[in-house]
Amino acid sequence: xxxxxxxxxxxxxxxxxxxxxxxxxxxxxxxxxxxxxxxxxxxxxxxxxxxxxxxxxxxxxxxxxxxxxxxxxxxxxxxxxxxxxxxxxxxxxxxxxxxxxxxxxxxxxxxxxxxxxxxxxxxxxxxxxxxxxxxxxxxxxxxxxxxxxxxxxx
Numbered sequence: 001x002x003x004x005x006x007x008x009x010x011x012x013x014x015x016x017x018x019x020x021x022x023x024x025x026x027x028x029x030x031x032x033x034x035x036x037x038x039x040x041x042x043x044x045x046x047x048x049x050x051x052x053x054x055x056x057x058x059x060x061x062x063x064x065x066x067x068x069x070x071x072x073x074x075x076x077x078x079x080x081x082x083x084x085x086x087x088x089x090x091x092x093x094x095x096x097x098x099x100x101x102x103x104x105x106x107x108x109x110x111x112x113x114x115x116x117x118x119x120x121x122x123x124x125x126x127x128x129x130x131x132x133x134x135x136x137x138x139x140x141x142x143x144x145x146x147x148x149x150x151x152x153x154x
Contacts, residue, residue, distance in 0.1 A: 001107070012097045019093065027083070030083070044065050047061055
């Protein structure tokens with residue numbers, strides 16, 4: 001049971017590292033997409049300013065860029081949802097880890113308590129053996145004084 005809890009704890013820590021790496025990657029993807037959106041918006045603005053010279057070709061390129069921006073915005077929304085899901089999973093993993101750590105502490109405390117009880121029982125057992133041996137010596141001594149054979153308590 002302790003081994004299972006330790007394995008679960010180890011697995012959760014690995015999963016936490018994996019989730020943290022995934023969150024970092026998604027943050028980088030979102031930042032890169034935001035930068036690309038800004039670049040595309042700047043390009044649209046430049047193309048709109050140059051529209052006076054070549055309005056037809058610029059309008060086509062603007063439409064294409066706007067379509068790209070729309071796709072990027074959709075991808076950004078999807079990545080944001082995935083990031084949110086990962087964050088929720090991370091919170092759940094942290095709660096599970098906390099529960100496992102508490103269970104481990106309780107088990108460790110129980111082990112300490114059981115060891116203490118075992119030591120106490122061993123001490124009591126030694127005392128009782130010693131007292132039994134003393135009683136056997138007394139019985140032997142009394143039996144020799146009376147010269148009557150008696151069974152010992154051994």
